[in-house]
Amino acid sequence: MTDQTPQVRLERAKEASRATAALTSDDKERALEAIAVALEQNAASIIEANGRDIDRGRADGIGESLIDRLRLDEKRVAALASAVRQVAALADPVGRVVGGHRMPNGVALEQIRVPFGVVGAIYEARPNVTVDIAALALRSGNAVVLRGGSAAKESNTVLVEVMRRALDGAGVTAEAIQTVDDFGRDGAKALMHGRGFIDVLVPRGSAGLIETVVTESTVPVIETGAGNVHIVLDESAPEDWARDIVVNAKVQRPSVCNAVETVLVLRQAAPRLIPLVASALQSEGVAIHGDDIVAGLVSNVIPATEEDWATEYLSLDIAMKVVDSLDDALDHIRRYSTGHTESIITTDSSNVERFLAEVDSAVVMANASTRFTDGAEFGFGAEVGISTQKLHTRGPMGLSELTSTKWLARGAGQTRG
Amino acid sequence: MTDQTPQVRLERAKEASRATAALTSDDKERALEAIAVALEQNAASIIEANGRDIDRGRADGIGESLIDRLRLDEKRVAALASAVRQVAALADPVGRVVGGHRMPNGVALEQIRVPFGVVGAIYEARPNVTVDIAALALRSGNAVVLRGGSAAKESNTVLVEVMRRALDGAGVTAEAIQTVDDFGRDGAKALMHGRGFIDVLVPRGSAGLIETVVTESTVPVIETGAGNVHIVLDESAPEDWARDIVVNAKVQRPSVCNAVETVLVLRQAAPRLIPLVASALQSEGVAIHGDDIVAGLVSNVIPATEEDWATEYLSLDIAMKVVDSLDDALDHIRRYSTGHTESIITTDSSNVERFLAEVDSAVVMANASTRFTDGAEFGFGAEVGISTQKLHTRGPMGLSELTSTKWLARGAGQTRG
Numbered sequence: 001m002t003d004q005t006p007q008v009r010l011e012r013a014k015e016a017s018r019a020t021a022a023l024t025s026d027d028k029e030r031a032l033e034a035i036a037v038a039l040e041q042n043a044a045s046i047i048e049a050n051g052r053d054i055d056r057g058r059a060d061g062i063g064e065s066l067i068d069r070l071r072l073d074e075k076r077v078a079a080l081a082s083a084v085r086q087v088a089a090l091a092d093p094v095g096r097v098v099g100g101h102r103m104p105n106g107v108a109l110e111q112i113r114v115p116f117g118v119v120g121a122i123y124e125a126r127p128n129v130t131v132d133i134a135a136l137a138l139r140s141g142n143a144v145v146l147r148g149g150s151a152a153k154e155s156n157t158v159l160v161e162v163m164r165r166a167l168d169g170a171g172v173t174a175e176a177i178q179t180v181d182d183f184g185r186d187g188a189k190a191l192m193h194g195r196g197f198i199d200v201l202v203p204r205g206s207a208g209l210i211e212t213v214v215t216e217s218t219v220p221v222i223e224t225g226a227g228n229v230h231i232v233l234d235e236s237a238p239e240d241w242a243r244d245i246v247v248n249a250k251v252q253r254p255s256v257c258n259a260v261e262t263v264l265v266l267r268q269a270a271p272r273l274i275p276l277v278a279s280a281l282q283s284e285g286v287a288i289h290g291d292d293i294v295a296g297l298v299s300n301v302i303p304a305t306e307e308d309w310a311t312e313y314l315s316l317d318i319a320m321k322v323v324d325s326l327d328d329a330l331d332h333i334r335r336y337s338t339g340h341t342e343s344i345i346t347t348d349s350s351n352v353e354r355f356l357a358e359v360d361s362a363v364v365m366a367n368a369s370t371r372f373t374d375g376a377e378f379g380f381g382a383e384v385g386i387s388t389q390k391l392h393t394r395g396p397m398g399l400s401e402l403t404s405t406k407w408l409a410r411g412a413g414q415t416r417g
Numbered sequence: 418m419t420d421q422t423p424q425v426r427l428e429r430a431k432e433a434s435r436a437t438a439a440l441t442s443d444d445k446e447r448a449l450e451a452i453a454v455a456l457e458q459n460a461a462s463i464i465e466a467n468g469r470d471i472d473r474g475r476a477d478g479i480g481e482s483l484i485d486r487l488r489l490d491e492k493r494v495a496a497l498a499s500a501v502r503q504v505a506a507l508a509d510p511v512g513r514v515v516g517g518h519r520m521p522n523g524v525a526l527e528q529i530r531v532p533f534g535v536v537g538a539i540y541e542a543r544p545n546v547t548v549d550i551a552a553l554a555l556r557s558g559n560a561v562v563l564r565g566g567s568a569a570k571e572s573n574t575v576l577v578e579v580m581r582r583a584l585d586g587a588g589v590t591a592e593a594i595q596t597v598d599d600f601g602r603d604g605a606k607a608l609m610h611g612r613g614f615i616d617v618l619v620p621r622g623s624a625g626l627i628e629t630v631v632t633e634s635t636v637p638v639i640e641t642g643a644g645n646v647h648i649v650l651d652e653s654a655p656e657d658w659a660r661d662i663v664v665n666a667k668v669q670r671p672s673v674c675n676a677v678e679t680v681l682v683l684r685q686a687a688p689r690l691i692p693l694v695a696s697a698l699q700s701e702g703v704a705i706h707g708d709d710i711v712a713g714l715v716s717n718v719i720p721a722t723e724e725d726w727a728t729e730y731l732s733l734d735i736a737m738k739v740v741d742s743l744d745d746a747l748d749h750i751r752r753y754s755t756g757h758t759e760s761i762i763t764t765d766s767s768n769v770e771r772f773l774a775e776v777d778s779a780v781v782m783a784n785a786s787t788r789f790t791d792g793a794e795f796g797f798g799a800e801v802g803i804s805t806q807k808l809h810t811r812g813p814m815g816l817s818e819l820t821s822t823k824w825l826a827r828g829a830g831q832t833r834g
Contacts (some may be wrong), residue, residue, distance in 0.1 A: 103600070200807065214612075220807070241829075245830065300429070357439070360823075362824060363824040366826070367829055367831075372524060390533050396825075413658040413784055416786050417817040
């Protein structure tokens with residue numbers, strides 16, 4: 001592309017959003033199918049570009065786990081195309097009537113879902129986000145402006161080109177997908193300050209990235225992801241539930257935001273539950289960062305510091321602390337939780353109700369694994385992200401969270417008395 | 418109060434929000450009734466403090482219209498109390514179940530309305546906003562931090578004191594209502610940067626105030642109010658509808674955001690409609706700012722400049738322009754509208770549908786007065802404001818727009834496979 005400023009891209013996206021908003025559900029399905037086919041057909045050039053990103057990453061000395069997140073191979077490109085087809089198969093939220101009534105004077109009011117207009121996305125290493133966000137934005141009738149991580153720049157450039165050509169071939173303006181990657185830091189700034197052009201901005205990545213976007217942006221932001229997740233083992237927690245849920249929540253996929261990071265154990269239950277739960281965790285390779293009481297009950301405990309309570313490990317590490325009461329557990333959560341997901345394991349119904357009522361998080365559970373906080377598990381079919389803010393949407397976001405609403409009023413000459 | 422920093426007030430509000438979130442609907446009704454009674458009983462001291470604001474305003478030379486907006490007399494204090502009782506009578510949105518289902522594994526998911534926590538408000542001269550916002554926030558289970566205009570400082574101080582004492586007498590913590598008025602500009606800054614303490618910030622006032630709050634804030638903001646509202650008179654517009662709706666939309670209450678500011682007339686209809694509509698407006702004292710064609714059809718037209726198209730007059734002024742086509746009308750609206758309300762007058766059903774589909778505003782009307790964009794007219798019972806943003810809420814805001822949601826999950830030991 002030859003445009004000289006990120007602002008031009010934003011303007012083109014805004015202009016294109018008028019066209020995408022008018023697409024029928026069938027139009028959008030066809031466009032997404034064209035993108036899926038194009039990804040498959042261009043797998044070789046995508047993988048080649050990705051190879052250049054990986055070579056540069058290796059030369060820059062980025063770690064192997066980051067290299068793995070960056071990598072696109074035949075299988076992963078096929079998975080990208082498959083993900084696009086899954087999004088195409090979701091019900092179109094646009095035009096859904098969500099409210100309405102007849103005013104006493106006969107004016108017919110109808111509240112319907114409409115696209116936001118232009119969705120901005122700022123994200124980090126994984127190039128699959130480029131395709132995921134573009135597909136979700138298009139399915140919900142939006143144009144999209146992307147700003148991916150510089151580590152995936154070559155991959156993202158080709159992915160955007162492939163998707164834009166596919167749109168064009170499907171009779172949809174290619175301008176509906178824009179990238180500002182080639183403007184570096186200025187691209188991100190244009191997105192964050194694009195008032196009147198960016199209708200909503202979704203950051204995806206590290207806590208630091210999200211904090212920067214939330215703090216700097218003058219456009220509306222949906223805050224996602226950070227998950228310092230707690231499980232409380234109450235006095236009455238059954239041993240098998242305590243063990244199975246904590247192990248599942250930590251071990252099944254430690255690198256994601258709904259994995260548990262801290263276990264709080266009621267003092268009276270500590271001798272009964274901690275050795276059992278800790279040994280199950282340790283046999284799965286989990287390192288336990290515990291307080292003195294935990295260290296007295298279990299071997300090989302790393303002494304926990306203040307920092308451990310605040311840390312989202314995203315690894316096979318877990319913090320474990322003994323608390324004197326449910327009040328103390330709630331205080332600890334209030335202080336350290338990022339408001340993502342917390343769960344209590346208990347058979348005491350009044351403690352269930354108190355926990356569900358008082359914990360101020362997007363998802364509050366009793367006797368279930370925190371790993372269930374997930375768009376697919378919640379039945380939304382797609383994963384836009386997990387909102388940890390209270391405005392607009394909270395918790396797993398479905399496709400309809402990428403829409404706004406609009407009121408339509410149909411009258412026959414009515415005036416206000 | 419003796420606290421030395423605005424931050425202390427924010428912390429107290431946050432702490433108090435735990436208590437207000439736990440109040441039952443009955444508790445909140447009792448607290449609001451106590452506030453209404455206290456306002457009535459303390460009318461004399463409220464009016465006295467207001468008198469000091471008015472004296473200072475006069476000494477500072479602020480205009481009579483501002484003095485009128487500032488003034489509290491017996492009747493207006495009684496109206497304040499009555500407004501509080503109306504809010505108390507609204508259905509409590511907190512705890513309402515808005516979604517949910519059983520996961521395939523049996524986990525019961527429930528999505529319920531919960532208070533935001535702490536609602537911040539930054540507003541200008543009218544002291545009634547102090548009471549309105551506090552009542553709406555409390556009814557929806559929130560604590561509130563207020564920052565009113567300096568012109569109403571004495572009035573607001575007494576109003577806040579009266580409401581806090583009333584809460585205390587009703588067994589609700591007085592800390593649920595905070596003001597940062599005594600910190601001047603630092604109070605507003607603390608609100609705008611109160612991440613972790615202010616869950617949502619609502620600015621109410623001039624376009625300049627709202628722009629500042631939206632741009633400076635790092636907390637989530639609900640943008641309200643600015644209304645550069647358009648009515649399009651299509652070729653087929655019936656003469657009586659055109660005249661009655663334009664006059665109603667301009668004259669019934671010119672100072673509010675849903676009053677029409679610009680009328681766009683299709684060229685073919687200009688000779689038929691403009692003299693008729695203009696003379697009806699002029700006989701109500703409206704000054705017409707028109708283009709050359711309008712000036713050729715009507716006497717006493719003020720020549721319109723570019724600035725007129727962008728101006729929210731909020732007065733007995735109206736801009737009038739002839740356009741060649743519906744496309745041109747839509748282009749004009751896209752360029753100058755603030756996204757509040759637009760209406761088309763037409764009997765052409767395809768133009769109705771096109772207008773409703775393509776205009777990207779909170780409320781889009783056909784053949785009805787723009788004055789209907791209003792919480793009470795929409796049947797919400799209370800007026801939190803008119804949102805002109807697309808995130809969270811758009812158009813007239815009811816009480817439930819001052820709440821968020823939370824997912825509750827009740828399991829019996831389920832883990833993720």
